[in-house]
Amino acid sequence: MTYYVRAPGTCGEFLQGSINGQSFLVTCPINRYSYALSNVTHPFSQHYCALQPKSAKARQLVQQLLQKNNKDQACPPVYVRSDIIQGKGMASSSADISVTAMATALAMNYDLSLKELEQICLSVEPTDASFYQGVTQFDYIKGTISQPLGMCPPLKILVFDEGGSIDTVSFNQQVDLQTKILEKESIIEESLDLFKRGLNTHDINLIGQAATLSAFGNQRILYKPNLYDFHDIGNYYNSVGTIIAHSGTIMGLLFPVDYGRIDDCKQEIMRKLPQLSYVDTVETTNEGLTYIKR
Numbered sequence: 001m002t003y004y005v006r007a008p009g010t011c012g013e014f015l016q017g018s019i020n021g022q023s024f025l026v027t028c029p030i031n032r033y034s035y036a037l038s039n040v041t042h043p044f045s046q047h048y049c050a051l052q053p054k055s056a057k058a059r060q061l062v063q064q065l066l067q068k069n070n071k072d073q074a075c076p077p078v079y080v081r082s083d084i085i086q087g088k089g090m091a092s093s094s095a096d097i098s099v100t101a102m103a104t105a106l107a108m109n110y111d112l113s114l115k116e117l118e119q120i121c122l123s124v125e126p127t128d129a130s131f132y133q134g135v136t137q138f139d140y141i142k143g144t145i146s147q148p149l150g151m152c153p154p155l156k157i158l159v160f161d162e163g164g165s166i167d168t169v170s171f172n173q174q175v176d177l178q179t180k181i182l183e184k185e186s187i188i189e190e191s192l193d194l195f196k197r198g199l200n201t202h203d204i205n206l207i208g209q210a211a212t213l214s215a216f217g218n219q220r221i222l223y224k225p226n227l228y229d230f231h232d233i234g235n236y237y238n239s240v241g242t243i244i245a246h247s248g249t250i251m252g253l254l255f256p257v258d259y260g261r262i263d264d265c266k267q268e269i270m271r272k273l274p275q276l277s278y279v280d281t282v283e284t285t286n287e288g289l290t291y292i293k294r
Helices: 053-068 092-107 114-124 177-183 185-201 204-217 227-236 262-272
Strands: 003-019 022-038 078-082 135-138 146-150 155-161 241-244 250-256 277-283 290-293
Touching: 003 092, 003 177, 003 185, 003 204, 003 241, 003 250, 022 092, 022 277, 053 078, 053 092, 053 114, 078 092, 092 114, 092 290, 146 185, 155 262, 177 185, 185 204, 204 227, 204 241, 204 250, 227 241, 227 250, 227 262, 250 262, 262 277
Parallel strands: none
Antiparallel strands: 003 022, 003 290, 022 078, 022 135, 135 146, 155 250, 155 277, 241 250
16 A cells, blocks of 8 residues: 655744743744655665655654564655755755655554654654644654644745755754753743734734744844845835744745735845845645545
8 A cells, every 4th residue: 555645844933942941943834845655666766765864764763663562564665755945944854754754654554643753753853843733832852842823824925045054953952052042032932922812813913923023033043144124125015024944044924825916025035135045935734744545
């Protein structure tokens, strides 16, 4: 039996920081995906996993989990591909790892729970939780917080990149990182309160304010030199807020899905900030990880 699994990437995070010393992020899943196919024998080789070695590590962890549950059997071939740009803060690794693990488990007749999937992902690297449905408040390092916050109202996001790439593992190993995170706790408390109120009332303006507050508060941790000018252009074009990858290089402007001048805004950014590269225009999604038998 072949399984087809997909999981969304993200446009950075709605917010990221800590409260009372507990680090977490709030996911921003989007309609760009990683995909996995299990039991693929042609034209792919038996042990082939596309894109990155982290996928192979996820397969090994699933196999070890099944051995602990006395389900020792051959690990099926899995093919992985992705629409998500790597190294920019769009959760490409998290999506690859999650679809690989789930496709492997399903093909081995094991019902992998989302909590088990979460632990497998965290065992490989600091992880986004876009495999959960809706928006999740998540401890991206240890998984001690995994709290669903609700369904995100539809938003369009105009995404640009400042260039370069960030390695998530190296970023989270910075010596003074926790000190800097603690310094902005009051900002994150306010941002989370705004975000929850926005989510509960379906008020995208409050959600945008929360994302912007967290984005500006992150400047001492990972400085984005174009953030303020980028945000100002968004304001002129009635963006409801600015979102960033807190440990990546992308920035996005949040708009209602029926807003008609997104392309005008895109052209203005390309004209005024030519050092930025246009990445994509995406929409938020609430579907989480999904799979079908084929």
